[in-house]
Amino acid sequence: MLRVTITISLKERVLDPEGQAIEHSLGNLGYHEASDIRTGRIISFTIDETNYSRANQKVAKMCETLLVNTVIENYDIAIEDQVEDE
Amino acid sequence: MLRVTITISLKERVLDPEGQAIEHSLGNLGYHEASDIRTGRIISFTIDETNYSRANQKVAKMCETLLVNTVIENYDIAIEDQVEDE
Known part of the structure; x- marks a missing residue:
């Protein structure tokens, strides 16, 4: 099992x-x-x-078909070993 | 100038x-x-x-007062030198 993190x-x-x-709210x-x-x-x-x-x-493939709107968004995929909960 | 990235x-x-x-949509x-x-x-x-x-x-302070709902969210702050555009 691997753990995936997609940053969009x-x-x-x-x-x-x-x-x-x-930015506006922070200014206020x-x-x-x-x-x-x-x-x-x-x-x-x-x-x-x-x-x-x-x-x-x-x-x-998941990003291209569903998760990301590639017209206006970039994405970055990071994959690491799943850390099992104790 | 520093560049801040907050992950919530x-x-x-x-x-x-x-x-x-x-998850449901991916399944479909x-x-x-x-x-x-x-x-x-x-x-x-x-x-x-x-x-x-x-x-x-x-x-x-910005996170606690505006950006993050600390009741249900965690946040992580990363700060690095601003990379100037050429």
Whole structure:
């Protein structure tokens, strides 16, 4: 079993209205030091696969078909051994 | 200038309906290998501060007051030097 973490971020030239809203709210609270705020998402899961390369291929396919909007988003896949709970 | 990346995830015992929805959708597409899907968010920004420790303190305060719902979410702060665009 492997643990997959997908980090999804908006492409650089894509507007980030959520980031702008956060920047605005931080400003209202007196935090004016933050700028160029960008938001992203993380999806992590356990995959029933032992081979890193095969897991990576499968996950890339999941990203392309469902998880990521590749028109406006980039993604990065990290795979590591599943740490078993005690 | 420093670049801050905040990674926000749901606490372990908190239900993740978005993760469940993704698991369901992946299953519908024939991907049954993924289980225990958890989702999270990333917020990154540039902070007008040069001292790592002061930046960390400020960002922690931003998290506690606005960015993170500490009742159900954990957060992790990473700070690094801002890489200037060419």
